[in-house]
Amino acid sequence: CAKVHDALQAIIAKDVELKLGVDIEPRRTDDGVSLSWSGASTGEDVFDYVLVATGRRPNLDSLDLTNAGIALDDDGVPEHDRGTMQCGESSIFLAGDVADNLPILHEASQDGAIAGRNAVAFPAVNSANRFVPFSLIFTSPPTAQIGESEEDGVITGTADFDDQGRA
Missing domain, CATH: 3.50.50.60 (FAD/NAD(P)-binding domain)
Structure with a gap:
C-alpha cells in the first residue's frame, strides 16, 4: 500500500501543490485570502478563493455519552x-x-x-x-x-x- 500511496501522491502533485503535515493560518486580505503554513514546510501565498474540505466531526456533544x-x-x-x-x-x-x-x-x-x-x-x-x-x-x-x-x-x-x- 505504501508504494501505491507514494505513486498516487507523486501523480497528484504534478497538478496540485500538496502541503502535507502543516498547520494553516488563513487571513482575509483585499486581494482574497492569504494562507500561511508551518510544520513540514513553511510559506505564504494569496488566493482568490479557498475550498476547505476536511470532513466533519460527529455532533455528539449534547448527548453526554460519557x-x-x-x-x-x-x-x-x-x-x-x-x-x-x-x-x-x-x-x-x-x-x-x-x-x-x-x-x-x-x-x-x-x-x-x-x-x-x-x-x-x-x-x-x-x-x-x-x-x-x-x-x-x-x-x-x-x-x-x-x-x-x-x-x-x-x-x-x-x-x-x-x-x-x-x-
Whole structure:
C-alpha cells in the first residue's frame, strides 16, 4: 500500500501543490485570502478563493455519552465494535457518520442495517459479516482500494473460476 500511496501522491502533485503535515493560518486580505503554513514546510501565498474540505466531526456533544458510560476515542467518537455497531455492552448502537467508519455510502448503509438488527435483537447481539472494503477515488488515474489495509492484516487467497459461464 505504501508504494501505491507514494505513486498516487507523486501523480497528484504534478497538478496540485500538496502541503502535507502543516498547520494553516488563513487571513482575509483585499486581494482574497492569504494562507500561511508551518510544520513540514513553511510559506505564504494569496488566493482568490479557498475550498476547505476536511470532513466533519460527529455532533455528539449534547448527548453526554460519557455520562451513559460510553468511552470516547481521542477524536470524541464513541468506541464501538465494528462487527455489531454496539458501544461496549450498552444498548447503544451507532451507524453512519457518527460511527466514524469509512465515509462511503454502501458502508454507512451496512452500518445502519447491522445497528438496526442488533438494536431490535438486544441483548442477543450478533456480529455481521462485513462487505469486502472497497473505496474509489475519482482522480486521474482512477484509484481504488479493495480489501483490508496493511494495518488490518493481509490475507491472500485464491478462487477457481474455471467453471463459470462467463469466464
